[in-house]
Amino acid sequence: MCGIVGYLGAKDPKEVIVGGLKRLEYRGYDSAGVAILDGPKSDLKIKVVRASGKLSELSKKLETEKFSGHLGIGHTRWATHGVPSERNAHPHTVGGVSLVHNGIIENYQEIKAELVRAGAEIKSDTDSELVAHLLAAKVKETGDLFKAVELILPRLTGAYAILAMWEKQPEVMVAFKNGPPLVVGVGEKEMIVASDVQAIISHTNKVVYLDDHEIALVKGSELQMFSASGHPIKKEVTTINWSADQVEKAGFKHFMLKEIFEQPRAVANAIAPHIDLEKKTVEFKDLGLTSDQLKSIERVFIVACGTSFYAGMAGRYMIEELSRVAVECDIASEFRYRNPVIPKNSLVITVSQSGETADTLAAIRLAKKSGALTLSICNVRASSIDREAHGRLYMNSGPEIGVASTKAFVSTLAIFNLLAIKFGQIHGFVGADVQATAVDALLGLPAQMETVLSYDKFFAESAIKLKAYRGILFMGRGINYPIALEGALKLKELAYMHAEGYAAGEMKHGPLALIDERMLILMVCPSDQNYEKTLSNLEEARARGGKIVSIGTGDNHELKTVSDDYLALPKASWMLNPILAAIPVQLLAYHVADAMGHDVDQPRNLAKSVTVE
Numbered sequence: 003m004c005g006i007v008g009y010l011g012a013k014d015p016k017e018v019i020v021g022g023l024k025r026l027e028y029r030g031y032d033s034a035g036v037a038i039l040d041g042p043k044s045d046l047k048i049k050v051v052r053a054s055g056k057l058s059e060l061s062k063k064l065e066t067e068k069f070s071g072h073l074g075i076g077h078t079r080w081a082t083h084g085v086p087s088e089r090n091a092h093p094h095t096v097g098g099v100s101l102v103h104n105g106i107i108e109n110y111q112e113i114k115a116e117l118v119r120a121g122a123e124i125k126s127d128t129d130s131e132l133v134a135h136l137l138a139a140k141v142k143e144t145g146d147l148f149k150a151v152e153l154i155l156p157r158l159t160g161a162y163a164i165l166a167m168w169e170k171q172p173e174v175m176v177a178f179k180n181g182p183p184l185v186v187g188v189g190e191k192e193m194i195v196a197s198d199v200q201a202i203i204s205h206t207n208k209v210v211y212l213d214d215h216e217i218a219l220v221k222g223s224e225l226q227m228f229s230a231s232g233h234p235i236k237k238e239v240t241t242i243n244w245s246a247d248q249v250e251k252a253g254f255k256h257f258m259l260k261e262i263f264e265q266p267r268a269v270a271n272a273i274a275p276h277i278d279l280e281k282k283t284v285e286f287k288d289l290g291l292t293s294d295q296l297k298s299i300e301r302v303f304i305v306a307c308g309t310s311f312y313a314g315m316a317g318r319y320m321i322e323e324l325s326r327v328a329v330e331c332d333i334a335s336e337f338r339y340r341n342p343v344i345p346k347n348s349l350v351i352t353v354s355q356s357g358e359t360a361d362t363l364a365a366i367r368l369a370k371k372s373g374a375l376t377l378s379i380c381n382v383r384a385s386s387i388d389r390e391a392h393g394r395l396y397m398n399s400g401p402e403i404g405v406a407s408t409k410a411f412v413s414t415l416a417i418f419n420l421l422a423i424k425f426g427q428i429h430g431f432v433g434a435d436v437q438a439t440a441v442d443a444l445l446g447l448p449a450q451m452e453t454v455l456s457y458d459k460f461f462a463e464s465a466i467k468l469k470a471y472r473g474i475l476f477m478g479r480g481i482n483y484p485i486a487l488e489g490a491l492k493l494k495e496l497a498y499m500h501a502e503g504y505a506a507g508e509m510k511h512g513p514l515a516l517i518d519e520r521m522l523i524l525m526v527c528p529s530d531q532n533y534e535k536t537l538s539n540l541e542e543a544r545a546r547g548g549k550i551v552s553i554g555t556g557d558n559h560e561l562k563t564v565s566d567d568y569l570a571l572p573k574a575s576w577m578l579n580p581i582l583a584a585i586p587v588q589l590l591a592y593h594v595a596d597a598m599g600h601d602v603d604q605p606r607n608l609a610k611s612v613t614v615e
């Protein structure tokens with residue numbers, strides 16, 4: 003959480019930093035600030051401007067500000083220690099040293115006590131300011147910011163990505179990390195340090211990712227990398243293949259809406275690298291795991307958080323059905339602390355759009371420690387989870403900026419289709435014909451998704467009615483149960499409405515008591531092997547006065563007759579239905595939240611990348 007940007011170069015640092023922070027606002031948006039050098043060349047001083055609230059508040063304050071220096075850092079915050087306020091906003095500046103921090107310094111109390119004993123004046127409630135005090139003391143001693151960083155590093159425990167500058171060294175920025183991401187953009191005579199390439203891509207596509215316990219020293223237009231103990235290290239320069247306009251709204255009212263409409267392309271991009279069009283087979287060329295390794299797998303664990311977890315739940319149905327390999331699904335924050343039994347020949351699959359979710363990262367590390375093979379399904383290449391895994395598959399969705407995950411979800415479902423087919427083939431349950439049919443169906447999926455998107459007007463009309471209800475129960479069976487969970491999550495996070503996702507067969511075990519005319523039931527009920535049973539559950543809810551919106555296949559008269567509103571999907575196989583059904587549940591949540599005037603791209607209290615546990 004929190005976004006960091008730093009700039010050293012010939013452009014106006016204010017413009018570059020604020021532009022970058024705008025791209026990183028998805029990481030947190032409860033306060034923001036910049037520290038930029040200003041004044042006569044011989045006596046440059048740090049000037050700090052900070053504001054509580056979203057970045058737009060900071061931008062207003064900066065409108066009339068001018069800075070003469072060419073070095074600056076900025077931050078957009080998601081509060082951990084200390085309430086969201088200007089006082090707690092970053093950068094924190096002590097004795098001419100300014101820094102921005104993403105993460106949590108776990109031993110902050112001990113550091114604070116020591117600083118207070120030494121007479122330090124602590125101005126904020128943050129753990130981050132304490133690091134600025136430590137650095138200020140060490141630059142006094144050493145006269146060098148890099149040396150100061152080296153000296154204070156052993157003092158810090160916890161998760162941190164920190165970028166620091168010192169006004170006495172106007173050509174230097176120092177970045178270091180343990181946990182949250184940091185990347186350096188290497189431009190033509192300019193350097194940008196940021197939490198994510200999205201803040202860099204409009205300036206350069208050449209980047210260097212920092213690994214944990216590394217220090218990046220930016221000196222003029224040079225980048226030098228060091229280990230935590232100060233030894234120079236060589237790092238690879240990666241070329242990013244995203245373009246700057248992929249991170250713009252392209253005429254849509256919100257990023258989320260744009261991303262929902264990008265889903266057919268996202269799915270096509272996710273499957274394309276792995277399909278042999280001539281043979282109609284699934285081929286994982288750069289998986290990083292061999293066929294023999296895949297063959298040896300007797301147990302699969304799928305571990306993730308939030309929407310990625312629900313995608314994993316759907317993946318379980320696919321892999322178990324097609325390959326008869328046992329699959330367990332776990333929420334990463336539970337998995338990492340429940341001392342899981344991971345038998346020999348296990349594969350732990352993590353799903354993460356950002357590749358930076360702290361719990362998922364910890365889960366993959368735990369899995370590796372216990373001897374399991376690991377496979378990451380990830381959107382952001384070279385992210386921490388991506389780099390940690392033995393094998394990798396990419397969502398290939400392009401940048402996802404809306405805090406609510408959409409296209410990464412459907413891309414992941416498509417990837418689980420591929421994995422299930424492959425596992426099924428390896429374990430002898432999927433023959434050539436079945437594989438060719440499944441591959442054909444996947445290839446035709448983006449066009450079917452376009453069809454569902456063309457019904458958006460109807461989804462919008464239906465969405466407006468949701469506001470009137472006390473609560474909404476999303477239900478589904480089998481592979482559509484995760485879609486019910488995802489629909490409820492989307493409504494909670496965007497519309498701030500109470501919604502629950504339930505397995506439809508569980509209704510009689512409690513939730514039926516909730517149902518009256520003020521309760522709306524959204525039944526995900528496409529035509530598959532569970533259709534009849536789901537229909538019975540729908541009837542039970544209806545008999546108790548519940549209002550029904552159903553999502554079904556084609557022009558289903560039976561379903562229409564028992565529903566107050568009916569949303570149609572094209573006919574598809576049971577493994578593809580969830581991808582199609584995801585679209586109406588996303589659009590319902592989007593439209594109701596938009597009609598309520600909520601900030602759809604940046605829902606309250608949330609951040610896109612959860613890099614703290």
Ligand code: M6R
Nearest residue numbers: 308309310354355356359406407
């Ligand atoms: O980046 P990740 O996929 O690891 O993120 C996991 C969750 O934080 C994320 O899916 C979250 O639940 C979304 N806001 C849901 O829309």
